[in-house]
Amino acid sequence: MKVAPEKLKVIAPATGEQIGEIDETPISQVDNFYQNSRFAFNQWSQLDVSERLDYLQKLKLVIVEQMDEVAKVVAKDTGKVLTEALIADVMPSIDGIDHICKHGEKVLKRRKVKTSILLMGKKSYIEYMPRGVVLVISPWNYPFQLAMVPIVSALASGNTVILKPSEVTPQVGKCIEDLFSKAGFPEGVVQVAHGGKEVGAAFTNGKPDYIFFTGSVRTGKIIQEVAAKQLIPTTLELGGKDPMIVFADAHLERAAKGAAWAAFTNSGQVCMSAERLYVEKNVYHSFLSLLKKEISALKQGTDIDSDVGSMTFPAQIQIVKEQLTDALSKGAVLEAGLPPEKWEDGMFLPLTVVTNVNHDMKMIQEESFGPIIPVIPFESEDEVVALANDSVYGLNASVWTKDIDKARRIASKLVTGAVVINDAIISIANHGLPFGGAKQSGIGRYHGEAGLRIFCHEKAIVEDSG
Numbered sequence: 027m028k029v030a031p032e033k034l035k036v037i038a039p040a041t042g043e044q045i046g047e048i049d050e051t052p053i054s055q056v057d058n059f060y061q062n063s064r065f066a067f068n069q070w071s072q073l074d075v076s077e078r079l080d081y082l083q084k085l086k087l088v089i090v091e092q093m094d095e096v097a098k099v100v101a102k103d104t105g106k107v108l109t110e111a112l113i114a115d116v117m118p119s120i121d122g123i124d125h126i127c128k129h130g131e132k133v134l135k136r137r138k139v140k141t142s143i144l145l146m147g148k149k150s151y152i153e154y155m156p157r158g159v160v161l162v163i164s165p166w167n168y169p170f171q172l173a174m175v176p177i178v179s180a181l182a183s184g185n186t187v188i189l190k191p192s193e194v195t196p197q198v199g200k201c202i203e204d205l206f207s208k209a210g211f212p213e214g215v216v217q218v219a220h221g222g223k224e225v226g227a228a229f230t231n232g233k234p235d236y237i238f239f240t241g242s243v244r245t246g247k248i249i250q251e252v253a254a255k256q257l258i259p260t261t262l263e264l265g266g267k268d269p270m271i272v273f274a275d276a277h278l279e280r281a282a283k284g285a286a287w288a289a290f291t292n293s294g295q296v297c298m299s300a301e302r303l304y305v306e307k308n309v310y311h312s313f314l315s316l317l318k319k320e321i322s323a324l325k326q327g328t329d330i331d332s333d334v335g336s337m338t339f340p341a342q343i344q345i346v347k348e349q350l351t352d353a354l355s356k357g358a359v360l361e362a363g364l365p366p367e368k369w370e371d372g373m374f375l376p377l378t379v380v381t382n383v384n385h386d387m388k389m390i391q392e393e394s395f396g397p398i399i400p401v402i403p404f405e406s407e408d409e410v411v412a413l414a415n416d417s418v419y420g421l422n423a424s425v426w427t428k429d430i431d432k433a434r435r436i437a438s439k440l441v442t443g444a445v446v447i448n449d450a451i452i453s454i455a456n457h458g459l460p461f462g463g464a465k466q467s468g469i470g471r472y473h474g475e476a477g478l479r480i481f482c483h484e485k486a487i488v489e490d491s492g
């Protein structure tokens with residue numbers, strides 16, 4: 027007897043309405059997925075890089091032709107404002123594919139290296155060999171690009187891919203599946219498995235050759251443990267508690283705009299959100315006023331002219347609530363927003379600014395992933411570097427000052443995967459630079475050369491003329 031598949035409910039977070047359902051992938055299918063993927067790998071890995079990039083070009087065209095529709099799916103599944111879905115999720119993915127199409131061949135081609143005198147003139151090369159079947163497990167906050175960019179990077183490098191998208195945004199996962207099928211990829215090269223963490227766990231246990239995971243530190247640690255038992259390499263793109271540092275000599279109006287954007291875009295549900303704001307003491311009060319003015323001008327909602335959409339994942343609201351309650355109970359002061367007991371039901375949280383906070387509070391130690399920003403004064407360069415580095419995370423940071431030497435000095439002392447000077451959040455669209463974290467923000471890099479080569483093992487070849 028054929029058993030009907032379990033259904034994944036599609037809930038629009040902004041309204042709480044169920045807007046569809048998607049068949050969950052039965053765990054009994056895991057082996058079939060891997061068999062299909064390995065079968066497809068035999069041919070896909072044999073194509074020239076240029077042939078694989080031709081497929082990616084077709085994919086890019088299909089996405090460009092349908093980007094309005096794709097953005098609508100993203101906006102519905104996440105509660106993002108439509109323009110944000112288009113500009114910050116769909117378009118960076120197109121740009122990422124474009125970058126790989128332009129530079130992939132150069133990065134992945136066999137590379138000659140200088141030999142030592144001991145090799146007596148023998149030629150030496152590195153060849154970039156695909157790893158096999160890559161399992162991509164993706165999150166809900168930028169559900170399109172955080173799935174699409176690792177997938178296309180793995181494909182360009184000659185791997186086949188199984189995607190397990192987040193169950194919180196299942197329609198986006200379905201949409202990705204449809205786009206690959208419309209672009210005419212050979213059967214089995216990209217497969218999408220729908221479901222929650224049980225499905226994810228079943229696939230991580232199914233002997234992939236590489237796992238590329240984006241999500242929480244908690245789940246990242248579980249995945250790393252499962253991977254270690256099978257001796258499978260991983261990339262882990264995890265959370266952040268990014269510091270933004272504003273010196274008195276910065277362009278304060280610009281910095282205040284940058285802070286409002288970096289803290290509240292996507293309702294703060296960005297791994298690279300500004301999550302701690304350090305302001306030099308002598309401009310602390312004037313900067314706070316500028317920031318509050320910027321925030322009061324932001325419009326929350328789902329209309330096309332809104333600036334900030336809804337939260338996506340209900341459990342995240344509880345985390346933000348607990349952090350704020352903890353801080354307020356220890357003497358923190360609300361400069362904007364409301365105390366949790368006055369929050370309305372639903373998925374829109376007040377845009378919140380908190381002062382009188384310290385590093386013992388949960389709000390400073392843990393990732394918030396919500397529309398909340400603590401502001402802390404500092405007096406010296408050394409002090410602010412120590413404060414910024416006092417975190418288990420190390421993803422991104424920004425430094426705001428007109429003194430470029432000071433900015434560079436500080437940038438090199440921050441233990442983070444990236445630093446931006448006089449701007450907020452490293453541009454997601456900068457596909458030429460490696461992206462990833464230090465400390466518990468993750469392991470490995472993607473984007474740029476590193477992002478293609480990570481999906482390969484390097485084979486050393488030494489050649490004598492015989």
Ligand code: ADP
Binds near residue numbers: 165225
């Ligand atoms: P969040 O808690 O914010 O949803 P997670 O890190 O738990 O973030 O989820 C990110 C992705 O990891 C999702 O696709 C989710 O289904 C998947 N996932 C969660 N737990 C596991 C697990 N134990 N094994 C494999 N995948 C998992």
